[in-house]
Amino acid sequence: MKTRSLLRSKGVAGLLVLAGGLGVAWVVGESGRIVLAQPGQASLAAGPAVTQGPQSATGRNVARVVAEQISARAVSELKARSPVITDRRTVALSRAETGWRLVKESQYQRAMLAFAEATELFPDDAAFLVGLGLCQHRLFRDDLAVTTLERAIRLDSSVGQAHKLLGDVDYRRGEVQTAIRHYETARRQDPNDVTLQARLVTAQRELQADAGFDRLYSSHFAVRFESSMDRRRVHEVASRLEIVYNKVGRTFSYFPVEPFLVILHPDRKFQDATLSPGWAGGLFDGKIHLPMRGITRDRQAAEKILSHEYTHALVDRLSGGHAPAWLSEGLALRLEGRADAWGREVLARHAAEVGPLNSLHGDFLELPPRRATVAYAQSYQATKALIRRYGMDRVRKLLQALSITPDFSSAFEAVCHDRYRDFDAAWFASQAQERF
Numbered sequence: 528m529k530t531r532s533l534l535r536s537k538g539v540a541g542l543l544v545l546a547g548g549l550g551v552a553w554v555v556g557e558s559g560r561i562v563l564a565q566p567g568q569a570s571l572a573a574g575p576a577v578t579q580g581p582q583s584a585t586g587r588n589v590a591r592v593v594a595e596q597i598s599a600r601a602v603s604e605l606k607a608r609s610p611v612i613t614d615r616r617t618v619a620l621s622r623a624e625t626g627w628r629l630v631k632e633s634q635y636q637r638a639m640l641a642f643a644e645a646t647e648l649f650p651d652d653a654a655f656l657v658g659l660g661l662c663q664h665r666l667f668r669d670d671l672a673v674t675t676l677e678r679a680i681r682l683d684s685s686v687g688q689a690h691k692l693l694g695d696v697d698y699r700r701g702e703v704q705t706a707i708r709h710y711e712t713a714r715r716q717d718p719n720d721v722t723l724q725a726r727l728v729t730a731q732r733e734l735q736a737d738a739g740f741d742r743l744y745s746s747h748f749a750v751r752f753e754s755s756m757d758r759r760r761v762h763e764v765a766s767r768l769e770i771v772y773n774k775v776g777r778t779f780s781y782f783p784v785e786p787f788l789v790i791l792h793p794d795r796k797f798q799d800a801t802l803s804p805g806w807a808g809g810l811f812d813g814k815i816h817l818p819m820r821g822i823t824r825d826r827q828a829a830e831k832i833l834s835h836e837y838t839h840a841l842v843d844r845l846s847g848g849h850a851p852a853w854l855s856e857g858l859a860l861r862l863e864g865r866a867d868a869w870g871r872e873v874l875a876r877h878a879a880e881v882g883p884l885n886s887l888h889g890d891f892l893e894l895p896p897r898r899a900t901v902a903y904a905q906s907y908q909a910t911k912a913l914i915r916r917y918g919m920d921r922v923r924k925l926l927q928a929l930s931i932t933p934d935f936s937s938a939f940e941a942v943c944h945d946r947y948r949d950f951d952a953a954w955f956a957s958q959a960q961e962r963f
């Protein structure tokens with residue numbers, strides 16, 4: 528279906544549905560998203576050591592330090608192909624090879640470590656830096672990615688992929704014109720890369736659609752809106768998004784630095800632009816889409832929509848895009864402040880349709896409307912059960928672990944010290960008696 532393929536093509540999608548007082552939401556997960564902990568965020572810094580390690584082992588400081596460590600003498604030794612340097616080169620190539628293998632498996636955190644090691648051994652190898660920059664970009668450290676990739680280009684202006692990745696960084700930031708310039712350079716370097724053509728077409732379409740739009744930047748959001756819209760109302764939305772950023776962030780002890788892109792749609796265009804159904808109150812597909820009137824008319828309803836969609840955005844970054852749909856939806860419903868009894872009441876009416884959680888990892892869009900409502904109710908109930916059993920802090924660590932180990936069962940066992948299938952079975956069995 529058209530809607531589904533659009534949402535899939537965008538990677539991650541979430542819909543907030545406000546129909547008959549029942550909020551329903553959609554998520555389609557895809558790989559490659561996380562933001563690392565920021566220094567000073569104590570609870571995150573206390574997470575798995577690997578989260579902080581790569582961050583401190585990459586970027587401009589390390590590149591500089593490493594470059595200083597490997598002296599000019601070492602380079603001349605390399606030219607002389609001394610055994611020591613040859614060994615070092617072999618090790619570096621091997622680490623880079625590991626990095627590319629991990630990239631294929633979407634294990635960007637581990638891949639970043641491998642490329643950082645390769646770069647330490649050979650700081651002037653542009654291809655290693657491209658690998659490192661790619662991981663930084665996929666891990667939402669675009670500030671580091673830009674530095675790394677620009678350094679790669681300075682070392683070798685024809686190095687493959689660097690301009691394409693810089694284009695991706697700019698595109699994600701909403702800097703479409705600069706993105707197009709990078710894509711065009713990349714296409715001149717590699718005319719056979721068909722993915723570049725697709726990127727160019729998308730970016731050029733967006734640039735055309737951008738005519739008549741303005742942007743407003745708050746601390747953590749870039750809000751795109753039609754120039755004809757009332758700026759005071761846009762300011763108001765941005766202010767409320769910042770409040771939600773802090774509120775939801777406190778729940779997850781997670782405050783990403785890389786800004787989120789928000790698109791404010793005139794109400795008449797929201798459904799067409801997002802291909803969402805009439806009852807959708809908002810949508811997350813990597814960007815947060817909001818209908819203008821829907822979020823400025825009723826303050827309470829708006830608060831729910833903003834909290835719901837921002838939770839999707841945060842879960843997406845924290846988990847690297849690997850959170851199962853039921854968990855992302857359950858958290859979004861919880862953070863929007865859904866009535867506690869809602870899920871229980873829906874499941875009581877549709878007890879025969881309740882299935883195991885492992886059937887709710889992917890696309891809810893496949894489901895017919897009634898089954899979908901049951902799926903959201905299950906998501907809500909199961910997420911509350913998960914939080915009751917393990918605590919919110921453990922749930923956050925579970926999301927964080929998914930960015931390193933995308934397999935949910937493995938991450939669950941590592942963080943919760945229980946088997947996911949046991950949790951799932953216990954939860955499923957408990958539904959009839961509401962014992963959970």
Ligand SMILES: [Zn+2]
Nearest residue numbers: 541542552553
């Ligand atoms: Zn949702």
